[in-house]
Amino acid sequence: MIINIILSNASSDPIYIQIMNQIRQSILNGDLKAGDSLPSIRQLAKDLQVSVITTKRAYEELEKEQLIDTVVGKGCFVSGANKDFIREQRMKRLEEKMMEIIRESKELSLSQQDVIEHLTLLFEEEQTP
Amino acid sequence: MNAIEIRNLTKAYPLFTVDDVSLDVRQGYITGLIGPNGVGKSTLIKMMLGIVRPDSGSVKILGCEMPKQEIAIKQRIGIVSDDCFYYEHLTIHDTKKLVAPFYDKWNDSKFKGYLDQFELSPKKKIGDLSKGMKIKLALAVALSHEAELLIMDEPTSGLDPVFRREMLDLLADMMQNERNSIIFSTHITTDLDRIADYITFINRGKIVFNEAKEDVLERYALIKGDMELLDSDIRKEFIGIRETAVGFEGLVDNRHKAAQLFGNHAVLETPSLEDIMYFTAKGGRVHA
Numbered sequence: 001m002i003i004n005i006i007l008s009n010a011s012s013d014p015i016y017i018q019i020m021n022q023i024r025q026s027i028l029n030g031d032l033k034a035g036d037s038l039p040s041i042r043q044l045a046k047d048l049q050v051s052v053i054t055t056k057r058a059y060e061e062l063e064k065e066q067l068i069d070t071v072v073g074k075g076c077f078v079s080g081a082n083k084d085f086i087r088e089q090r091m092k093r094l095e096e097k098m099m100e101i102i103r104e105s106k107e108l109s110l111s112q113q114d115v116i117e118h119l120t121l122l123f124e125e126e127q128t129p
Numbered sequence: 130m131n132a133i134e135i136r137n138l139t140k141a142y143p144l145f146t147v148d149d150v151s152l153d154v155r156q157g158y159i160t161g162l163i164g165p166n167g168v169g170k171s172t173l174i175k176m177m178l179g180i181v182r183p184d185s186g187s188v189k190i191l192g193c194e195m196p197k198q199e200i201a202i203k204q205r206i207g208i209v210s211d212d213c214f215y216y217e218h219l220t221i222h223d224t225k226k227l228v229a230p231f232y233d234k235w236n237d238s239k240f241k242g243y244l245d246q247f248e249l250s251p252k253k254k255i256g257d258l259s260k261g262m263k264i265k266l267a268l269a270v271a272l273s274h275e276a277e278l279l280i281m282d283e284p285t286s287g288l289d290p291v292f293r294r295e296m297l298d299l300l301a302d303m304m305q306n307e308r309n310s311i312i313f314s315t316h317i318t319t320d321l322d323r324i325a326d327y328i329t330f331i332n333r334g335k336i337v338f339n340e341a342k343e344d345v346l347e348r349y350a351l352i353k354g355d356m357e358l359l360d361s362d363i364r365k366e367f368i369g370i371r372e373t374a375v376g377f378e379g380l381v382d383n384r385h386k387a388a389q390l391f392g393n394h395a396v397l398e399t400p401s402l403e404d405i406m407y408f409t410a411k412g413g414r415v416h417a
Contacts, residue, residue, distance in 0.1 A: 012399075014343065045324070046301035052158060053326040053341050 019058035038076040132156040132278050132310035138186030147334045157307040161325035162314040165410045169334040170314040174282045207271025209281040213263045217256035232274035243269035260287030281313035350384035354395030369412025380408035
């Protein structure tokens with residue numbers, strides 16, 4: 001089981017969100033596979049030196065997203081929901097964000113071409129280290 | 130299930146009063162009791178332990194009544210305080226021989242292990258121990274009789290940062306068992322706050338809040354901006370505010386409302402517990 005969680009004090013995201021995002025990322029990119037066990041809520045709290053409520057909340061949110069399952073008395077596992085489902089979920093979220101961009105662009109009276117050009121520019125910036 | 134249940138606890142002193150305090154300390158979690166100096170944190174803890182007798186009110190620990198079932202309760206709790214209860218002229222070894230027989234579940238090898246880990250020599254006299262070493266000894270005793278509840282009064286005072294971090298691990302070890310609970314008081318906000326699940330804030334003998342730390346940090350906001358933004362109505366929104374020639378900095382307990390009120394005109398930040406403590410204590414004085 002490979003699981004790396006790095007918490008940043010400089011991040012504006014609350015700690016439970018940081019934990020959630022990183023576990024989700026590990027599941028989506030395949031570091032964590034369906035059926036892999038996750039550290040217990042209390043063990044993770046100890047390892048990260050955060051409160052139990054923080055890790056509990058992160059797990060609860062991931063459970064809501066159907067990314068992990070909690071089996072009473074046995075612990076937490078990466079959900080059996082398949083990778084296509086996970087990718088689909090992610091695509092759906094991305095599409096929602098794109099819709100938001102489109103709406104916002106219309107309000108600012110930007111053309112489709114303007115938005116595409118802007119996006120291309122940002123893509124290139126993102127790739128240069 | 131609560132590890133500690135306090136109901137309507139009152140103790141009046143000539144200069145200050147712990148005033149009708151009710152408090153639940155949840156089982157399975159770490160609770161941090163925060164507040165400035167001299168607001169009743171230690172008095173509250175001493176009343177829990179039966180060291181100070183309350184004028185009125187009741188205390189239940191691990192489901193048992195204090196002080197009626199005090200002996201049974203004290204088997205199951207560990208107390209860490211820099212107020213040293215031990216005889217100054219005895220060595221650590223002699224102190225252990227004195228203390229251990231009181232506990233049914235005393236574990237001698239565990240105790241020896243902690244002394245080693247904390248670099249405490251059994252031959253050392255209690256009177257020669259530094260403040261930090263006394264805390265370490267109290268912690269070793271507390272962890273060596275399978276306490277289900279740890280009550281710590283200012284445990285980090287006198288501890289160096291290295292041991293403070295080690296202590297986090299020891300406490301987290303204890304919390305691997307979800308039946309165990311910890312409450313500690315502190316007036317400085319340290320790394321210990323990081324592992325606290327619940328925060329109880331006490332000011333002038335009253336509980337300001339007792340909530341999950343995450344909820345507290347989400348509810349409060351620290352606002353920084355130009356003086357032009359302030360008028361008498363806006364000032365009322367603040368719990369405490371610090372105004373200077375170059376702007377203001379203030380605390381509100383309704384982040385949502387503040388976000389609507391100030392929009393992009395001011396900076397909204399998540400406060401630290403120290404910010405909350407500072408502005409609440411200071412704000413209280415201004416309006417008094």
